[in-house]
Amino acid sequence: MGKSKFRVIDIIKYLTLLVGVFVVLFPPYVVLVNAFKSTDEFNTSNSMALPKSFFNMDNFLTVFKRGHLLSGFGNILIIIVVALALNILFGTMVAYVLGRFSFKLKPVIFGAYLVATIIPSITTQVATFGIIKSLGLYNTLGAPIILYIGADVIQIILYLQFIRNIPVDLDESAMVEGASLFKIYRSIIFPLLTPATATLVILKTISIYNDMYIPYLYMPKQSLGVVTTVLMRFQGVDTADWNLICAAILVILLPTVILYFFLQKYIFEGVTSGAVK
Amino acid sequence: MFGTMSYNKQKTIIIVSFLTIPLLLLGVFTYYPAIKLIYYSFTNWDGYSPEKPWVGLANYREVFSNPDIFKVFEHNFAYFVMGVVQNIIAIYFAVILSNRLRGKNFFRILLFLPYIMNGVAVAFMFGYVFDTTNGSLNLLLGNLGLSGLSQTSWLGTEGLVNYSLASTGLWRFMGYNMVIYIASLQAIPRDIFEAAKIDGAGSMQTLWRITLPNMKPVIQLNLFLTVTGALEVFDLPFVLTKGGPAGASQTYVQRVVETAFAYNNYGLASAMSIILLFFVVFVLLIQQLVLNRGGNK
Numbered sequence: 178m179g180k181s182k183f184r185v186i187d188i189i190k191y192l193t194l195l196v197g198v199f200v201v202l203f204p205p206y207v208v209l210v211n212a213f214k215s216t217d218e219f220n221t222s223n224s225m226a227l228p229k230s231f232f233n234m235d236n237f238l239t240v241f242k243r244g245h246l247l248s249g250f251g252n253i254l255i256i257i258v259v260a261l262a263l264n265i266l267f268g269t270m271v272a273y274v275l276g277r278f279s280f281k282l283k284p285v286i287f288g289a290y291l292v293a294t295i296i297p298s299i300t301t302q303v304a305t306f307g308i309i310k311s312l313g314l315y316n317t318l319g320a321p322i323i324l325y326i327g328a329d330v331i332q333i334i335l336y337l338q339f340i341r342n343i344p345v346d347l348d349e350s351a352m353v354e355g356a357s358l359f360k361i362y363r364s365i366i367f368p369l370l371t372p373a374t375a376t377l378v379i380l381k382t383i384s385i386y387n388d389m390y391i392p393y394l395y396m397p398k399q400s401l402g403v404v405t406t407v408l409m410r411f412q413g414v415d416t417a418d419w420n421l422i423c424a425a426i427l428v429i430l431l432p433t434v435i436l437y438f439f440l441q442k443y444i445f446e447g448v449t450s451g452a453v454k
Numbered sequence: 455m456f457g458t459m460s461y462n463k464q465k466t467i468i469i470v471s472f473l474t475i476p477l478l479l480l481g482v483f484t485y486y487p488a489i490k491l492i493y494y495s496f497t498n499w500d501g502y503s504p505e506k507p508w509v510g511l512a513n514y515r516e517v518f519s520n521p522d523i524f525k526v527f528e529h530n531f532a533y534f535v536m537g538v539v540q541n542i543i544a545i546y547f548a549v550i551l552s553n554r555l556r557g558k559n560f561f562r563i564l565l566f567l568p569y570i571m572n573g574v575a576v577a578f579m580f581g582y583v584f585d586t587t588n589g590s591l592n593l594l595l596g597n598l599g600l601s602g603l604s605q606t607s608w609l610g611t612e613g614l615v616n617y618s619l620a621s622t623g624l625w626r627f628m629g630y631n632m633v634i635y636i637a638s639l640q641a642i643p644r645d646i647f648e649a650a651k652i653d654g655a656g657s658m659q660t661l662w663r664i665t666l667p668n669m670k671p672v673i674q675l676n677l678f679l680t681v682t683g684a685l686e687v688f689d690l691p692f693v694l695t696k697g698g699p700a701g702a703s704q705t706y707v708q709r710v711v712e713t714a715f716a717y718n719n720y721g722l723a724s725a726m727s728i729i730l731l732f733f734v735v736f737v738l739l740i741q742q743l744v745l746n747r748g749g750n751k
Binding site: 190193194197198200201202203204205207208211223224225267268270271273274278280286289290293295296297298299300301302303304305307308323324326327328352357358359362383386387389390394404405408409412419422423425426429430433434436437438441444445448449 | 487
């Protein structure tokens with residue numbers, strides 16, 4: 178009797194998991210099948226039916242042309258590369274100083290990063306807006322870049338964990354050989370932080386790629402669209418053509434989904450190391 | 455150039471030079487705006503004119519006396535309800551996926567998938583799913599024999615729209631909570647479970663007496679994120695419904711943004727922001743209080 182009871186539990190487990198997976202996959206499935214339908218086919222077929230052909234690329238061509246998707250991808254790529262390069266540089270620098278030296282203001286600085294997380298950044302944009310304007314960065318790629326550069330507390334905690342695991346002996350033996358502290362940062366600390374950097378680069382790439390508010394607010398200019406704002410404009414123009422919008426959604430979802438399937442190990446690591454503490 | 459300098463001197467130089475730009479960024483883009491916000495909240499600045507007339511507490515009085523403003527929190531409440539449901543589902547799946555189970559990696563990967571998807575694309579995706587006439591949700595409900603439900607206007611019905619939107623949030627973030635819960639479950643030492651088994655504890659008892667109490671700090675963190683997330687919802691209704699129908703899905707932050715950028719009432723918007731900040735701090739304090747009490751037991 179005990180055995181069959183366990184089987185029932187297993188069936189319930191799998192059943193609920195399958196329901197969960199179904200719910201997760203249903204919306205992307207609908208988008209996927211409709212992205213390949215011509216407008217005629219879309220209007221006559223049922224929205225869950227498979228398309229006649231998965232090789233019908235017309236919608237994608239239209240979306241790229243009319244939706245300015247290419248420039249959206251180009252702009253977001255520039256933003257991600259520049260912002261992340263500087264973010265990683267400054268993030269490791271802060272972590273090196275906080276992780277290796279003791280000085281009076283250290284707890285204050287760490288506290289400042291910690292308190293910053295509870296300030297709702299969406300609402301402070303009312304004031305940030307003026308600063309960006311006075312720096313002359315409004316309607317330039319510089320606006321999102323400078324707003325994404327700043328390190329957040331999770332990044333600093335992650336780096337500090339890694340720095341704590343780098344033996345201080347390494348620093349000391351380098352000092353014996355006469356290396357400067359800058360050289361220790363550059364040739365020992367920075368390279369040994371690479372695993373943490375990899376995790377952060379992936380997570381931050383995804384979050385910048387997915388951000389809507391900052392580009393929407395600071396770069397209304399048509400030519401400065403990024404994937405999210407380009408999609409919003411496109412939807413505004415083509416409200417009724419759901420098959421085209423599905424194609425655009427699919428194109429925009431694809432990069433992060435691919436990234437995720439290849440690099441999920443790093444993503445899970447980053448998500449959990451920040452939160453479980 | 456550092457070669458001949460003493461390490462003490464180097465240390466000072468490194469500390470100062472390595473921290474200057476990062477702290478400048480933190481100051482200019484986080485703390486300075488926050489302070490500015492406090493100042494604006496006492497003025498009725500319109501966002502562009504050079505004068506910022508001081509009005510004292512008038513903006514705060516307006517926020518608390520205008521019932522329209524606080525009424526939007528009713529819309530945010532839907533996100534709180536769905537957020538709690540989201541955490542319960544996440545804990546359930548986390549517990550299942552932490553035990554031995556065939557294919558658990560596969561399920562974990564798929565359930566987390568929505569979290570990495572582009573929020574705007576997800577919003578439009580659900581715009582299509584929820585569509586009344588062409589939408590696939592209504593079609594699915596019809597196919598399942600629930601034709602009574604299959605004419606529902608998910609985003610066009612006043613009492614329903616916030617729950618429809620919030621369920622999109624649940625769809626997107628459940629996997630995130632789940633992954634965090636899985637990590638916290640894995641951090642519980644195995645021998646506790648084994649000892650419980652030897653003592654003859656059933657699986658339900660183990661769940662209530664061992665698993666959940668050990669997850670308490672993480673559950674509290676996730677609940678904090680749920681509450682503040684519900685207070686700060688913005689992009690979903692902004693993208694998908696523009697706050698409609700007739701303002702029924704407008705959230706508080708959306709109202710702040712509109713007050714500032716559409717009605718050029720920066721003063722009032724700032725006061726609303728500060729009040730939101732106080733709510734967040736308030737939730738945090740309560741949480742800390744409860745957490746510390748639990749810890750002293």
